[in-house]
Amino acid sequence: NLFVYQTVSTCWCAATVTPVLGMVAARWKHSLPDLTYDYGALEPHINAEIMQLHHSKHHATYVNNLNVTEEKYQEALAKGDVTAQVSLQPALRFNGGGHINHTIFWTNLSPNGGGEPQGELAAAINRDFGSFQALKDKMSAATVAVQGSGWGWLGFDKESGKLRITACPNQDPLQGTTGLVPLLGIDVWEHAYYLQYKNVRPDYVKAIWNVINWENVSERLQAAKK
């Protein structure tokens, strides 16, 4: 389960023989995950045009560029070219992060979402933030305050066993850059809201609570605790 929640969708595409290394190197290719709801299903909170472009264009571009980057990285590995490996790392962080983040994001949303978290998640929120409203206020503030493009996150700190709110710039993936396990992400790149909310990011962040899939967030917490 942990694997399912913390990796991104992949398909086993080809195994190529790498004579230099004398071994069979597995080549993973990432693919754009399907949404489990229609592009218009989150209206009026997030409109269909945003969802279509966000998923089929923006996320797809991260997937394509991640595959290209990994291919180059594999060539650099095969040649033992450490300089090339290091120079590819920003592209890996950006496109790999973009794929990881959006893959989580789609499942964090649901046309049947909104309302309040239940059970163990609700208890953890009350314990660590005082109330659900306090979590919403704190996470909204941290998310709206992201400078430029980035993400607001609710994450799980495995060491302390506590929930944490933080923000990441660009497409930095939460776990890869902070160690926190991602439970809920709010994308505040302009591509996520501008066509509907223009420059008023706070209105978008306020509206998104109406479509949060708390069951998915709960499942991620359960998986993170294992």
Ligand SMILES: [Fe+2]
């Ligand atoms: Fe995005």
